[in-house]
Amino acid sequence: MYENIMLASDGSADSVKAADQVFQLANLTDAKVDIVYVVDGETSKHDVLRNVDSIGIDEERRDKLRAAEEKAVEANVSYDVTILRGNPSTTIVEYAAEKKVDLIVMGTRGLNVLQEMVVGSVSHQVIQKANSPVLIVK
Numbered sequence: 001m002y003e004n005i006m007l008a009s010d011g012s013a014d015s016v017k018a019a020d021q022v023f024q025l026a027n028l029t030d031a032k033v034d035i036v037y038v039v040d041g042e043t044s045k046h047d048v049l050r051n052v053d054s055i056g057i058d059e060e061r062r063d064k065l066r067a068a069e070e071k072a073v074e075a076n077v078s079y080d081v082t083i084l085r086g087n088p089s090t091t092i093v094e095y096a097a098e099k100k101v102d103l104i105v106m107g108t109r110g111l112n113v114l115q116e117m118v119v120g121s122v123s124h125q126v127i128q129k130a131n132s133p134v135l136i137v138k
Helices: 013-029 041-050 054-075 088-098 113-118 122-129
Strands: 004-008 032-039 079-085 103-107 134-137
Touching: 004 013, 004 088, 013 032, 013 054, 013 103, 013 134, 032 054, 032 088, 054 079, 079 088, 088 103, 088 122, 103 122, 122 134
Parallel strands: 004 032, 004 103, 032 079, 103 134
Antiparallel strands: none
């Protein structure tokens, strides 16, 4: 059924909930999971301002994915971690297509109606653009 599942994660509470689901599903289907974190321009600026060097920036980004990695190890699931740069929704969709991902799993932040109309959530944009099935975990 699923051989290659992508977990789009940003370290938020919702993405940790998504990790719980993705590793349960991966165990059922013997799938490999690719944990993907996308750094956009705004995040990159904040990272640079908070850290002195690139090593600190890389460590901080990996720390955001630590909970998902721990869940993968606990579940005994094969996984890789990939950190990408770009617009999160576009980059997630392009990466999923390039890697021929069977399923994209991600959390939602539940933006309020006004924010949703103005900017749209990453999860909503991924649902609209992706060719792969998308599972949104709340």
